[in-house]
Structure formats: structure tokens, C-alpha cells
Amino acid sequence: MFENANNRTELGSLGEFGLIRHLENAVEIKNKETLKGIGDDAAVICLDSEENVQLITTDMLLEGVHFDLVYCPLKHLGYKSVVVNLSDIYAMNGIPKQIVVGIGLSNRFSLEAIEELYSGMLLACKHYGVDLIGGDTTSSRSGLVISITAIGTAKKSDVVYRNGAQENDLICVSGDLGAAYLGLQLLNREKKVFLDSPGVQPDFQGNDYLLERQLKPEARKEIIEILKKTGVKPTAMIDISDGLASEIMHICTQSDKGCTIYEAKIPIDEKTYNLAREFHLDPTVCAMNGGEDYELLFTINQKDFEKLTAKLTYLLSVTSLLRKKVITCSINLTVKWH
Ligand code: ADP
Ligand code: MG
Numbered sequence: 169m170f171e172n173a174n175n176r177t178e179l180g181s182l183g184e185f186g187l188i189r190h191l192e193n194a195v196e197i198k199n200k201e202t203l204k205g206i207g208d209d210a211a212v213i214c215l216d217s218e219e220n221v222q223l224i225t226t227d228m229l230l231e232g233v234h235f236d237l238v239y240c241p242l243k244h245l246g247y248k249s250v251v252v253n254l255s256d257i258y259a260m261n262g263i264p265k266q267i268v269v270g271i272g273l274s275n276r277f278s279l280e281a282i283e284e285l286y287s288g289m290l291l292a293c294k295h296y297g298v299d300l301i302g303g304d305t306t307s308s309r310s311g312l313v314i315s316i317t318a319i320g321t322a323k324k325s326d327v328v329y330r331n332g333a334q335e336n337d338l339i340c341v342s343g344d345l346g347a348a349y350l351g352l353q354l355l356n357r358e359k360k361v362f363l364d365s366p367g368v369q370p371d372f373q374g375n376d377y378l379l380e381r382q383l384k385p386e387a388r389k390e391i392i393e394i395l396k397k398t399g400v401k402p403t404a405m406i407d408i409s410d411g412l413a414s415e416i417m418h419i420c421t422q423s424d425k426g427c428t429i430y431e432a433k434i435p436i437d438e439k440t441y442n443l444a445r446e447f448h449l450d451p452t453v454c455a456m457n458g459g460e461d462y463e464l465l466f467t468i469n470q471k472d473f474e475k476l477t478a479k480l481t482y483l484l485s486v487t488s489l490l491r492k493k494v495i496t497c498s499i500n501l502t503v504k505w506h
Contacts, residue, residue: 169194207422208330209259209406210320221327223264223320225256231311238362239355242281244383246288249314252409254296255387255462257320259407261328261395266301267293270315272308285314296389326401328466333404333423337467340402340476342391344435345412346451349458350443351375351382357447377439385462398475402466413456415465423467429456 182190192206203221204212210225229235229249237245250267257264269289273282293300298318358370372379388407395402404423406415412434420427434455444451468476 209256221324223257223260223262226317227253228315238359242284243288246285247292250289250292251387253316253318255407257318258392259405261326262320262322264298264318264320266299266319268317269303272306272313328402328405330406330419331422333419333425333467337403340466342388342464344437345461346454346458347378347381347440348460349454350440351378388464391464400472400475402468405466408461408463408465411457411459
């Protein structure tokens, strides 16, 4: 299955995506019902009906890696942990229906704390019309662990993969980028101030939007509804969990295309821009590499553009055109609002 089993290869030399690709190479799909396994936002499974498919995705959140309970309220954490999974179902152009929740915890947590966590999860379930149908509970010696699997449905012909982008398609993003990252920088700064001088109240004034983007993100359900209403099927789609740079790279690599990203067309909110400057960060870099925006990044045929802009005036920003192969990035302007 794996060659060179006696050698030691450092994981750092592969990186996360390299590791996943390596594991994927050893996986053999045996069932004809498995239409798509590893490699997209969700797996696609065809059941008894030829027409409808099931979409399955899973995400794990670890205390100290993905969240910090010093500034992340448990209710928000519960909400976010559901939303990040639903976002992957929407990224396949599907509708999420159920979630399964696994938690690892210690007696550091009270019943009331877990109730808070679940109240956030259930609020997200209510908001997105999803059922919580089960899970698993175990003890953890390394902080809180939350592992959620989301299940969704779609018509087989509606499913949008990462690999369908065509030359000269438009690259679109459903909202502004970089805000969640700046929200995190702000929380980290105030945490440090708080730890240094516990009496001092955190200063979040005027930055509600950035905090909300970090602590209580939403999945772009309405974009999927608009795509359906307008009859537009993107040629490729992915949700932005790791940052624009990484996600466009996935679309380009899997579609065997390249792209040009025009810096001036990257949507960045004014508050993100201003706070980035305050932190001496480049706003474009925050948008490209920050991540956790949970916006949808998709490519469409140019002929579909008019149909979408009629409905998406504030949500859609055309960042650039897909190219044949070569990936270039034109960095010439500092910033531009959508
Ligand atoms: P996303 O950012 O959309 O959640 P990931 O980058 O986590 O996607 O995963 C990309 C693909 O790799 C998905 O198809 C996912 O199911 C698969 N994958 C991730 N980790 C593993 C793993 N440990 N074993 C098998 N498949 C994995
Ligand atoms: Mg994803």
C-alpha cells in the first residue's frame, strides 16, 4: 500500500495538502455508488436513485488549535462548528440536511458549559434547517474536541466540483475577505492585554463586524438559492476556509487551469483594511491568506454574469479571469471595495 514504510519522512516536508494527496493515492474506491471520494469539499454518494446524491463532509476543531476558550464563547463555538461544515455542503451546490456531532471533553467542563455549546449548535441547525441526528461522546486529555459531520443532498446534475473551471470563465467570490483573520488578530491582541493586566477591559470598539466574522460566521446558503433561481450552475466552486490564495489554487490545479488575480478587484471591507493597517499588515495578504471567511469562490461562464449580477449586486465580486495554465498574480493597487 505504502512504499518505503521503513523510512521516516517528516510531515512538514509534505504539508497538509501533500499529506492528504499521499493518503489519497493509497485509497481505492470499490463501490460504484461512490461518485467522488477524497479531493473536494464533500464526498458525493449516489444511492438508489440515479438522480439524487448524498453529500458528506467532516471537520474537526481542537481547543488551542482552532479556538481559544479565553475569548471564544461556547455558544458561538457551537454555532461556528456547525456552520463550517454546512459551508462545505453549499460549496458542492447542495443543501445540508443532517449533522452528526462528536465531542471529546474533560470534567473541566460543567453540564451548563456543554449546554451552552449545544445551544449554539442547535441555533445553527434551526437557522439552516438541519437536523442533529447523533454523534459520539468521549473523554479528552487535551482540551475540547469537536468533530462534526454534515450530510446534504443535491441533484446529481447540480453538483459543482472543484475541477470544472474553463478557460475565460469569471472568478467570483460571494463577499469580502480577510475580516475573520483581522477579527482573530484583534482577539489575540486584547487577550494579551487582558493577561498582562487583568483589570483592563478589552477594546473592541467599532470592530463588531470583524469579531462577528471570526466568532460567528455564516455559511452562504442564499448564494445557492440565487444560483438555483437564476438557473446558473458554476463551473467550479469551493468555500474559503483557508484563504483566497489556497482555494483558487485548488480550483486551478484540479481544473488544470491558471488565473490572474487583480489585487484591485479583491473585495476587502473598509474595517478590515483599516485594522490591517493598524496592525502593520498588508490587507491584500490578509484577504489572500487569512482564511475562515466561509465565502463561496466559484467560476462561471461569462454568459451567465448578467443573470447573476441582477440578483447579487452587493455579494458578487468578479476578481478575474481564468487562464490557461500559468498562475500569475498582479499586485499593483493597494485596495478596492466591492
Ligand atoms: P475543506 O477545507 O473543504 O474542509 P480539506 O482541505 O479539509 O477540505 O480536505 C480536502 C479533501 O481531503 C476532502 O475531500 C477531505 O475529505 C479529504 N481529507 C482530509 N483529511 C483527510 C484524511 N485524514 N483522510 C482522508 N481524506 C481526508
Ligand atoms: Mg471546503
